[in-house]
Amino acid sequence: QVQLQESGPGLVKPSETLSLTCTVSGYSISSGYYWGWIRQPPGKGLEWIGSIYHSGSTYYNPSLKSRVTISVDTSKNQFSLKLSSVTAADTAVYYCARSPREWLSPWFDPWGQGTLVTVSS
Amino acid sequence: QSALTQPASVSGSPGQSITISCTGTSSDVGGYNYVSWYQQHPGKAPKLMIYDVSKRPSGVSNRFSGSKSGNTASLTISGLQAEDEADYYCCSYAGSSTLVVFGGGTKLTVL
Numbered sequence: 001q002v003q004l005q006e007s008g009p010g011l012v013k014p015s016e017t018l019s020l021t022c023t024v025s026g027y028s029i030s031s032g033y034y035w036g037w038i039r040q041p042p043g044k045g046l047e048w049i050g051s052i053y054h055s056g057s058t059y060y061n062p063s064l065k066s067r068v069t070i071s072v073d074t075s076k077n078q079f080s081l082k083l084s085s086v087t088a089a090d091t092a093v094y095y096c097a098r099s100p101r102e103w104l105s106p107w108f109d110p111w112g113q114g115t116l117v118t119v120s121s
Numbered sequence: 122q123s124a125l126t127q128p129a130s131v132s133g134s135p136g137q138s139i140t141i142s143c144t145g146t147s148s149d150v151g152g153y154n155y156v157s158w159y160q161q162h163p164g165k166a167p168k169l170m171i172y173d174v175s176k177r178p179s180g181v182s183n184r185f186s187g188s189k190s191g192n193t194a195s196l197t198i199s200g201l202q203a204e205d206e207a208d209y210y211c212c213s214y215a216g217s218s219t220l221v222v223f224g225g226g227t228k229l230t231v232l
Contacts, residue, residue, distance in 0.1 A: 038167075038223075046159070046167065046210050048221040059220050095166055106157045106212040106221050109169035109178060 002026040004096050004112035012090075012119050018083040022096030022112060023076075029054050030074040034099035036108060037070060037081045039092040049094075051104055052079055059104050086119045093117075124149065124222035125211055132230040138199040141227045143211030144192060149222055151192035155214035158187055158196045161226075162207045170209075171196060198229070206231040 008020035022035070029035065036051035050060035052070045060068050064083070072079040083090060093116050097108035126144040133139040143150065143158075150156055156174045159167035169178055171187035174194060184199045194213070198205055211224040 045226040046212075046223040048212075048223060051221075061221070062219060104214070104220060105155055105172075106214050107155075107169070107172040108157070108159075108167075108212075109172075111166040111168070114166050 002098060002110055004098065004110060006094060006096050006112045006115040008115060008117070010116060010118060012086055012117060013121050014087055014119055015085055018081070018086050018090060018094075018117055018119070020081045020094055020096075020115065020117070021078050022080070023078050024098075025077070027098070028074075029072060029077050029079065032102060034101065034104055035072065035079045036097050036099055038095045038097060038108065038111075040095070040114075041089075041092040047092075048106075049081065049083075051099060088119050091117065091119045124215065124219070125213060125224035127209075127211060127224040127227045129225075130228045130230065132232055133198075133201045134232045135201050135203065137201050138197060139201060139229065141196045141198075141209050141211075141229070143194040143196070143213075143224045145194075145213055145215075145222070146192055149192075149213040149215035149219070150189065150194050150211075152216065153214045154189070156187070156189060156194040157212045158185075158194075159210045159212065160205075160207050161210065167210065201231055203231050205229060 037049040069082040093114040097111040158171040175187040
């Protein structure tokens with residue numbers, strides 16, 4: 001079955017860039033669908049960060065758009081998130097997920113297990 | 122503040138039915154039949170329970186159902202079980218500008 005796994009540093013300094021990678025197994029990203037990033041600050045709700053189509057087209061949350069870059073590497077079956085100029089407010093569990101449609105939708109399934117990223121000096 | 126409004130908490134006894142509401146606007150919930158619901162147990166990743174307002178993925182119990190009326194979507198859980206105790210989030214497509222929005226989440230307590 002399709003599985004996703006987030007990886008990257010668990011601690012990032014303020015003003016630096018947060019970088020995470022999601023490795024997909026059981027499905028080839030190049031076959032299609034959208035792939036997304038969602039985050040959840042400790043004790044708070046979910047926030048959609050952005051999504052990328054297998055061809056590289058991207059959509060971002062308008063509130064984060066100026067700081068977010070999502071890219072895809074089909075040769076490694078991975079997609080990545082970069083969030084620049086981070087502050088403590090960016091501390092959260094970051095999830096990657098598949099959107100099993102050929103267009104952007106709020107349907108995310110499955111999800112990775114999530115990775116906690118703390119922004120602190 | 123989340124774009125979609127959910128009650129902070131709901132509760133019910135085993136065997137009962139509960140409904141969780143998700144209120145948006147004509148620009149999101151009311152404008153599209155693209156609402157999904159997620160269940161999240163503590164320390165776990167969210168799990169898809171409903172998509173496209175009322176469709177249930179394979180493997181999800183038929184005790185879970187979704188509906189929509191106007192700008193409000195609803196998740197109904199019938200025959201409440203202890204394992205249903207979790208946080209529930211709604212999510213909607215919100216047009217070409219805002220794109221995807223989540224609700225603030227609802228904590229379900231099974232008494």
